[in-house]
């Protein structure tokens with residue numbers, strides 16, 4: 058059976074393309090500038106093999122000329138130009154890329170700077186222009202030609218005069234509509250912004266005539282000398298002076314040699330790119346030439362962005378392909394727990410989709426992301442080791458995010474993060490890492506102890522810490538909501554289990570005998586107290602951890618009181634309850650009163666038990682159930 062060719066309705070195809078490929082109209086300029094840069098590159102590559110052509114870098118540039126009056130925008134280049142045949146082929150056939158063909162024909166192995174590959178970018182001009190005119194003269198021809206099109210209706214080509222080799226693309230910018238303001242594409246200031254945003258690192262100068270307001274120079278006349286006072290009173294006069302300026306930075310900092318760059322260069326780049334207003338605490342410059350080639354400059358900011366812990370904050374790195382901006386915030390490049398990192402990645406090896414707004418498949422991207430993640434982690438570990446003060450600053454801002462990282466996704470990333478988290482230490486009186494804690498643990502200490510509370514000061518005073526602190530064991534203070542949850546996910550660090558100081562069993566052995574004795578001796582008293590508080594606590598028992606304080610809560614099971622508080626604040630409040638145990642210090646004076654009441658006055662025992670229960674609530678920062686009853690009870694004790 059004869060094979061039939063597909064036919065394409067090219068008018069429809071062009072319309073579809075113009076209106077549905079790109080999200081942002083402004084990228085037409087990126088596409089036309091990229092084409093101009095490709096055209097100059099082609100001369101450069103030709104010059105490598107053709108001795109009749111010399112490549113003097115100063116002769117090659119791109120010029121952008123807006124004209125508000127005629128409502129035109131011209132993009133000129135001194136590149137290779139097009140012959141009549143090439144105009145037909147390249148601009149008359151959609152999806153025909155002369156640039157891709159050039160790369161193949163010339164077998165350019167290092168021709169990765171040539172940007173064009175799909176043969177569609179040029180038509181993006183019709184998103185903003187009613188008429189597109191191309192005036193071009195090829196390096197291989199003495200004649201120049203004009204290609205003109207109003208879009209879907211087709212195009213015309215005719216011979217014209219043009220002195221120099223190169224191409225001018227003239228766009229007749231559309232009139233404004235109700236929804237779209239096209240004026241911006243003839244506005245000098247806006248155009249500069251678009252160039253900076255997408256094409257800052259095009260290797261050739263992108264020039265524009267810029268009108269600047271300058272102080273008018275006053276001619277110095279001899280008479281003026283005499284009238285000095287009069288001169289000083291005069292208002293300064295200004296004038297507009299037009300100067301041709303290069304808008305783009307051209308050489309991307311990431312392609313420069315690291316040794317030639319100073320901290321200041323990186324900071325300037327950080328500021329210019331508006332990554333933040335602060336001075337980053339560290340930059341990481343990566344150049345990889347392996348399975349996937351890429352350059353990256355990453356920054357660890359010093360201060361936390363105001364919206365960091367809100368839904369509005371968007372993580373991501375800028376993604377460039379051969380120096381052209383593809384995505385402003387590529388979120389796939391950063392894990393959530395490193396979402397504070399700013400910076401950019403440039404790679405020649407990305408498979409872009411046709412609009413260059415997305416990637417075709419993300420194998421390369423995944424490789425880059427993994428590599429980046431490891432580099433950030435290593436860098437943070439180095440700062441932690443070598444510059445503790447700086448790390449503490451950083452941790453104050455972003456430590457919470459790291460701890461969330463440990464907790465999230467059921468601890469999938471805990472291995473990556475456990476060495477980066479720090480907690481305040483009861484003995485060191487500063488933030489310490491888990492590794493440092495382990496290093497200091499005496500042999501007899503079984504667990505990594507922690508205590509939770511609102512602030513270090515409050516935890517310091519909390520009765521539950523008494524026994525562990527008395528043993529001389531270090532306690533980590535957890536003051537943020539996430540802390541205990543993260544630790545529950547971590548479960549162990551270097552085979553050492555975490556233990557809350559409120560846990561029923563603290564693993565401190567010599568207390569066991571005393572505990573058993575107390576249990577036996579005061580069995581009936583505690584039974585009585587248990588029945589008084591039966592609907593409020595799981596148990597009332599003799600404490601083995603209290604030394605000087607009369608009463609405290611501990612918990613049985615996984616859920617601690619701090620976790621109960623946090624979980625109950627959540628919108629989908631599941632009414633999670635910690636199994637509270639009211640612990641009574643049998644060595645305290647108050648206990649004698651309890652015994653006395655138990656033997657002589659059962660009402661008093663009930664009164665005392667309720668007061669002690671409410672006191673334990675207060676110590677935990679929990680609300681007393683009935684404040685009026687509580688104060689009345691206190692008064693009863695006083696009279």
Ligand SMILES: Nc1ncnc2c1ncn2[C@@H]1O[C@H](COP(=O)(O)OP(=O)(O)OP(=O)(O)O)[C@@H](O)[C@H]1O
Pocket residue numbers: 088092093096134136137138139147148153154155156157172173174175176177178179180224
């Ligand atoms: N300023 C120019 N000078 C010389 N040739 C040009 C110029 N602009 C476009 N061309 C030619 O027209 C072709 C089509 O351009 P177009 O922008 O549509 O696609 P592309 O740049 O090849 O690919 P992509 O869609 O990936 O940008 C180019 O490949 C190039 O050969």
